[in-house]
Amino acid sequence: MPxxxxxxxxxxxxxxxxxxxxxxxxxxxxxxRRAQDAAEAARPYAERMNAVMSGLASGMAGxxxxxxxxxxxxxxxxxxxxxxxxxxxxxxxxNSTIVRLARAKAxxxxxxGKTVKILTVxxxxxxxxxxxxxxxxxxxxxxxxxxxxxxxxxxxxxxxxLTRFEAGEFDVATIFYNRFQSVxxxxxxxxxxxxxxFDDTAGASAQYDYEPSEEGILADLLPRGVATQxxxxxxxxxxxxxxxxxxxxxxxxRNAGDMINKLTIQFNRSRQAAITKELIEIISGAxxx
Amino acid sequence: MADMMQFDLVxxxxxxxxxxxxxxxxxxxxxxxxxxxxxxxxxxxxxxGVLAVAGAEGETDYVVTGGFAEVTATGVSVLAEVAHPTxxxxxxxxxxxxxxxxxxxxxxGPDLVDAAAKTLADMVALGGRIGLEPKxx
Numbered sequence: 001m002p003x004x005x006x007x008x009x010x011x012x013x014x015x016x017x018x019x020x021x022x023x024x025x026x027x028x029x030x031x032x033r034r035a036q037d038a039a040e041a042a043r044p045y046a047e048r049m050n051a052v053m054s055g056l057a058s059g060m061a062g063x064x065x066x067x068x069x070x071x072x073x074x075x076x077x078x079x080x081x082x083x084x085x086x087x088x089x090x091x092x093x094x095n096s097t098i099v100r101l102a103r104a105k106a107x108x109x110x111x112x113g114k115t116v117k118i119l120t121v122x123x124x125x126x127x128x129x130x131x132x133x134x135x136x137x138x139x140x141x142x143x144x145x146x147x148x149x150x151x152x153x154x155x156x157x158x159x160x161x162l163t164r165f166e167a168g169e170f171d172v173a174t175i176f177y178n179r180f181q182s183v184x185x186x187x188x189x190x191x192x193x194x195x196x197x198f199d200d201t202a203g204a205s206a207q208y209d210y211e212p213s214e215e216g217i218l219a220d221l222l223p224r225g226v227a228t229q230x231x232x233x234x235x236x237x238x239x240x241x242x243x244x245x246x247x248x249x250x251x252x253x254r255n256a257g258d259m260i261n262k263l264t265i266q267f268n269r270s271r272q273a274a275i276t277k278e279l280i281e282i283i284s285g286a287x288x289x
Numbered sequence: 290m291a292d293m294m295q296f297d298l299v300x301x302x303x304x305x306x307x308x309x310x311x312x313x314x315x316x317x318x319x320x321x322x323x324x325x326x327x328x329x330x331x332x333x334x335x336x337x338g339v340l341a342v343a344g345a346e347g348e349t350d351y352v353v354t355g356g357f358a359e360v361t362a363t364g365v366s367v368l369a370e371v372a373h374p375t376x377x378x379x380x381x382x383x384x385x386x387x388x389x390x391x392x393x394x395x396x397x398g399p400d401l402v403d404a405a406a407k408t409l410a411d412m413v414a415l416g417g418r419i420g421l422e423p424k425x426x
Contacts, residue, residue: 046301048366048368154301209331211331212318221357227301228301
């Protein structure tokens, strides 16, 4: 049975924890709004880019001189997994779900006898993957210095991926991130970026004139397309992280509240018990006289 | 209105402009071109230059450094990686752009050196055109 003082201390400590989680929740809510706005604002560019590229790509598919970024290297041996996670924890299952998906994919590829290389973006994913795949790491991008997720960050990551591709380090690249569905639901997603793949091939390539040429434009666009996809993933991830943290902190706040109630009841009971005990002692002492 | 068309200027981070316009002058990679309503469908990549948009209330200029434009009979959308309204472009920004192009030119491999030289020349021409002094490092 903990003493009254112990109980009092515990209640005070849980109360301050609740204050912290509550504050974190509110900060996340504000950041989530901003992240969602950013994701929203980036959508027209990504959509237009995707539409034009899929139109071009469907025209080029199967052509002999198709760029390597579109047609691939012809091999399927070495896979690069780009695992994008957050820099911070305390956001529920956000980091773990991405890592779990990436780990499953990596194990599957290894079982098929393929070579796996891992490029991590964000500290948390690196920490979680280190145990199993430390020897597979080829690089890391630290985002802890990044205040505002800008296109330049995506360009830097895309450039790294493309340089490795040019150097023949891998055949297929897949990015892993959380797609933002709602505050309580984020969907871990794997998306192949090299060679480029498109969701819909309903492009309207035939009706356009191209300047300089279809090949020229495609060669110019494909690297931009990788950057755009990385950027989209970063923004989705940003929104997902804040959403996940918000609901995790909401739960934590509620749990802390429940715990405070329980502890308060326990505190009141033991205080009453102590009073009753003292009274009984006094009364029985008086009766004995 | 038949003599107006939709114009969109989007960068990866946000939509910079979306309005009805009369004509758009685009710095295409093979030369400047003017798109007006009813233009044949066209997709072109951009070189560094000035994108001039003539709307109902006068002309607006944007400095773009690259990207591409999609022209249809009913509208123009420009997807630019960097775009600034010309009046916001400062001497420092031009200097940065030119310095960056210059660096790329120096680092470019033999197969890319021509393209980089062209970009550099475009940058310098762009600076001159908007009344700033691009200095060569």
